[in-house]
Amino acid sequence: xxxxxxxxxxxxxxxxxxxxxxxxxxxxxxxxxxxxxxxxxxxxxxxxxxxxxxxxxxxxxxxxxxxxxxxxxxxxxxxxxxxxxxxxxxxxxxxxxxxxxxxxxxxxxxxxxxxxxxxxxxxxxxxxxxxxxxxxxxxxxxxxxxxxxxxxxxxxxxxxxxxxxxxxxxxxxxxxxxxxxxxxxxxxxxxxxxxxxxxxxxxxxxxxxxxxxxxxxxxxxxxxxxxxxxxxxxxxxxxxxxxxxxxxxxxxxxxxxxxxxxxx
Amino acid sequence: xxxxxxxxxxxxxxxxxxxxxxxxxxxxxxxxxxxxxxxxxxxxxxxxxxxxxxxxxxxxxxxxxxxxxxxxxxxxxxxxxxxxxxxxxxxxxxxxxxxxxxxxxxxxxxxxxxxxxxxxxxxxxxxxxxxxxxxxxxxxxxxxxxxxxxxxxxxxxxxxxxxxxxxxxxxxxxxxxxxxxxxxxxxxxxxxxxxxxxxxxxxxxxxxxxxxxxxxxxxxxxxxxxxxxxxxxxxxxxxxxxxxxxxxxxxxxxxxxxxxxxxxxxxxxxxxxxxxxxxxxxxxxxxx
Numbered sequence: 001x002x003x004x005x006x007x008x009x010x011x012x013x014x015x016x017x018x019x020x021x022x023x024x025x026x027x028x029x030x031x032x033x034x035x036x037x038x039x040x041x042x043x044x045x046x047x048x049x050x051x052x053x054x055x056x057x058x059x060x061x062x063x064x065x066x067x068x069x070x071x072x073x074x075x076x077x078x079x080x081x082x083x084x085x086x087x088x089x090x091x092x093x094x095x096x097x098x099x100x101x102x103x104x105x106x107x108x109x110x111x112x113x114x115x116x117x118x119x120x121x122x123x124x125x126x127x128x129x130x131x132x133x134x135x136x137x138x139x140x141x142x143x144x145x146x147x148x149x150x151x152x153x154x155x156x157x158x159x160x161x162x163x164x165x166x167x168x169x170x171x172x173x174x175x176x177x178x179x180x181x182x183x184x185x186x187x188x189x190x191x192x193x194x195x196x197x198x199x200x201x202x203x204x205x206x207x208x209x210x211x212x213x214x215x216x217x218x219x220x221x222x223x224x225x226x227x228x229x230x231x232x233x234x235x236x237x238x239x240x241x242x243x244x245x246x247x248x249x250x251x252x253x254x255x256x257x258x259x260x261x262x263x264x
Numbered sequence: 265x266x267x268x269x270x271x272x273x274x275x276x277x278x279x280x281x282x283x284x285x286x287x288x289x290x291x292x293x294x295x296x297x298x299x300x301x302x303x304x305x306x307x308x309x310x311x312x313x314x315x316x317x318x319x320x321x322x323x324x325x326x327x328x329x330x331x332x333x334x335x336x337x338x339x340x341x342x343x344x345x346x347x348x349x350x351x352x353x354x355x356x357x358x359x360x361x362x363x364x365x366x367x368x369x370x371x372x373x374x375x376x377x378x379x380x381x382x383x384x385x386x387x388x389x390x391x392x393x394x395x396x397x398x399x400x401x402x403x404x405x406x407x408x409x410x411x412x413x414x415x416x417x418x419x420x421x422x423x424x425x426x427x428x429x430x431x432x433x434x435x436x437x438x439x440x441x442x443x444x445x446x447x448x449x450x451x452x453x454x455x456x457x458x459x460x461x462x463x464x465x466x467x468x469x470x471x472x473x474x475x476x477x478x479x480x481x482x483x484x485x486x487x488x489x490x491x492x493x494x495x496x497x498x499x500x501x502x503x504x505x506x507x508x509x510x511x512x513x514x515x516x517x518x519x520x521x522x523x524x525x526x527x528x529x530x531x532x533x534x535x536x537x538x539x540x541x542x543x544x545x546x547x548x549x550x551x552x
Contacts, residue, residue, distance in 0.1 A: 210384070213402065217421055217440050224459060224480045228542060231501065240499050244542045247478055251459045254438050258421050261400060262314075262384060 001029040006036045010043060196222070199256060206263035214259050221252045294335060301328040304348050306395065309373055310380040312353040316367040318381045320390045323372025331370045339365040386423060396433075424461075431470075443482075458482050462544075466551075469494045471534040483545045486537070490550055493531030498539040498546045500524060505539075507548035 006029055013022055022030075030036050192200065196218055204211045228245040235241060309328060311318050316335075323329055328350055332341055343352045354367040373379065378395045381388050386404025390397050396415045399406050401423050408416060409428040418425050420439040427435065430449045437444050439458040446456065446463070450470030456463050457478045465486045469475055471493065477484050483503075488494075495514060498505050504523055511528025520527050526548075539546045 210402070213421070221440065221459060224542070228480075231542075238501065240540060241501050241542070244478075244480065244501060244540070247457060248459075248480060248542075251438075251440055251457075251480070254419060255421065255440055258400065258402065258419060258440075261382065262402065 001025045003029075003033060003036055006030070006033075007039070010039065190226075192218070192222075199259070203259055203263060207259075210259075210262065214255070217255055218252075221248065221255055224248045225252065294333060295337075297332045297334070297341065299330040299332070299343055299352070301330075301345050301350050302326055303328055303345075303350070303374065303377070305374075305376060306348070307374060307377045308349045308380070309371070309377050310349075310351045310353075310382075311369050311371065312382040313367045313369060314355065314383070315365060315385050316354070316369065316383055317386055318369045318371070318383055318388050320371045320373060320379055320381070320393070322375040322392045325374050327372070328374070328377070329372040333368040333370075335366040335368075339367050341367065468492050469535040469537055473535040475535060475537040477537075477539050479541045479544045481543050482541070483547070484539050484541055485547045485549065486539065487549050487551050488530075491531060493534040494537045495529045495533035495535070496537045496539070496548060497527050498525060498548065500541040500544060500546050502543040503541050503545045505546040509548075509550040 006026065009026070013026065030040055200211060200215055200218070203214050225245065225248045228241060228248055232238065232241050232245060303326060307328065311330075330343070330352060332352075332354070334341075338357055339354050340357055341352065341354045343350070345351075352369070356365055373393070375393050376395045377393065378397075379390060379393065380398045381390070382400045383404050384402040386401050386406065388399050388401060388404050389407040389409075390399070390411070391408070392410045394411070394413050396417075397408060397411065398417045399408070400419045402421045404420065404423040406418060406420060406423060406425045407428075408418070408426070408430060411427075411430040411433065413432045415434040416427065416430055416436070418427075418437040418439075420437075420442045422439075422441045424443045424445065425437055425439060426445040426447075427437070427449050428447045430446075431451060433451050435446075435449060435451055435454040435456075437456040437458075439456075439461050441460045442458060443461040444456045444458050444463045446454070446465045446467065448467045449465070450467060451473055453474050455474075455476045455478075456465075457476075459480045460482050461479070462482045463477045463479055463484045465475075465477065465484075467487075468489050469492060475494075477486070484498075490509070496507070496511060497516070497518060498507070499518070499521075501524075505525055506523070507526055507528070509530075511526065511530055514527050514529050514533075516527045518525070518527060539548070
C-alpha cells in the first residue's frame, strides 16, 4: 500500500474500526512510514474529539421531530418515499452508522487541522441542513402574519443549533462558493407551502394575467429565505445573516401586500 | 386615357376612405377627460390605475387638474372629492375583467400636496413637489425628482426606481427585484432595500442622516465625493466588499473581515451609512 492509498482510505478505515483494527497491509505500511503513522494518530485523535463534541452538542430529540413535522407540512419531505432529512437518533446508534456520515465530519476536522490533510479540496458537507420552522403568511392577513413570522423566524434562526457534521470552526475554511453550494439551494425546487398555494390560487382567480409574475417572484423570495436559513444552520451566531433572514421574510410580506393591493 | 383617370379616382377614393376610417378609430380609442378640484393646503390625492402612466407636476396653489386619457372604452374612471381628499381610480368594466385596458393620467397639483400613486405597469413620475409621496407598482418604472422636505415611500416588485435630487425627507424604498438608483438623495433617513435588484447611490450622504442599503443578491455601489463626511459599515455575508479610498478606523462592536466587511469613517462622520447584502457585492467608490 502506498501513502496516497493510505490517505484515500484512511477516513473510512478510522470510522469503520473505532477499536483500532485495520487491514494487514495498511498496518504494515503505517508501521514503516512515519508520515502516515502521524497522520493516523492525528485522525484518531480528531475522531475521538468529534465524538465527544457531537455528544455534548446534540439537540434534544423534540427539536428534530418538530423540524421534521414542519418540513412534512410544507411538502419539502414526504413520508412515503424517503425518510426525513433529520431523524432523531441516539448518539450510540449514530456512531454505528455507515461511513458516509462520519466522512464529512472527519474531512471538516481534518481541514481544521490543515497539516494532516492532503491537498485534496475540502469535501462538501452533505446538505443535511436543518430548516427552521417556516410559516408563510396567508393572503387574508399577510402583513401582520408576515411580520410575526419574520420575527419568529429570526428567533428560530438565532436559536437553531448546527448539525455537528456541518459545524466548522471558521468560515475561512469554506470558500464562499462552497458555502453557497452547501447552503442548500436544493437541487429540486420544493413544493409551495399551503399558504403560498392559496395565495397563488387567489391571484389566479382575480388577476390571472399576473399569476406567472407573482409565482416567479414568490419562488425567488422563497429561495432567498431558504438560502439564508441554510446558512444560519451552519453559522447561527452570524447576526448579519439573521437580519438578512428577517429582511427576506419582509420581502415576502411585501410581495403578498403588493399582490393584495393589486387584486382587491 | 379615361380608363387610367378613372382608376386614379378610384384609388384616391379608397385611400381617403381608409384614412377617414383610421382617424375615426384612433379618435374613438383615445379620449380625454378632465377633472378639476379646488383644495386647501396639504391636499391628499390618490390615483390608481391598473394599467397606465401617471405623471404629477406642480400647478397652482389651490387647484388640482387631472387629465385622463382613455385608450379604449373598456375602462371606467371613478373619482370623488371629500374635503381636502381626492380619490381617482380606473377599473375595467364589468364583463371585461380579463382585458387589459390602459388609462394614463397627468396631474397638476399644489406643491404641498400628498400624493399616492398606484399602477401595475406605469410608468410613474413625480417632480418638483414638497409633500409626501407614496408610489406602488408591479413592473412600473418610477421616477421621482426634485422633491424637497417631503417623505418618499416606494414599493415595487420588479420595476426600476430612480430618485434624483430628493432632500430633507424620509426616503424608504422597498423592491423585490427592481434596481434602485439614487442620485443626490439626502435626508434624516434614507433606506433602500431590494432582493435581487441593484442599488446605486451617487451623492455625499448629506449631514446627520442614517442611510441603510440592503440587498439579498443584488450589488450595492456607492459613489461619493472625496470630502464625504460619513461613518461607513459594510458587510456581505457571501459577497465581496471593498472600498476604493482610505477610511479612518473606527472602534466598533462589529468585527471587520477582510473582503467581507469594512468599518471606517471619512471626514467628520456626520452621517451613518450601512451597506448590507447577503451575497451581493458591495463597493464604495470615490467620484472622479
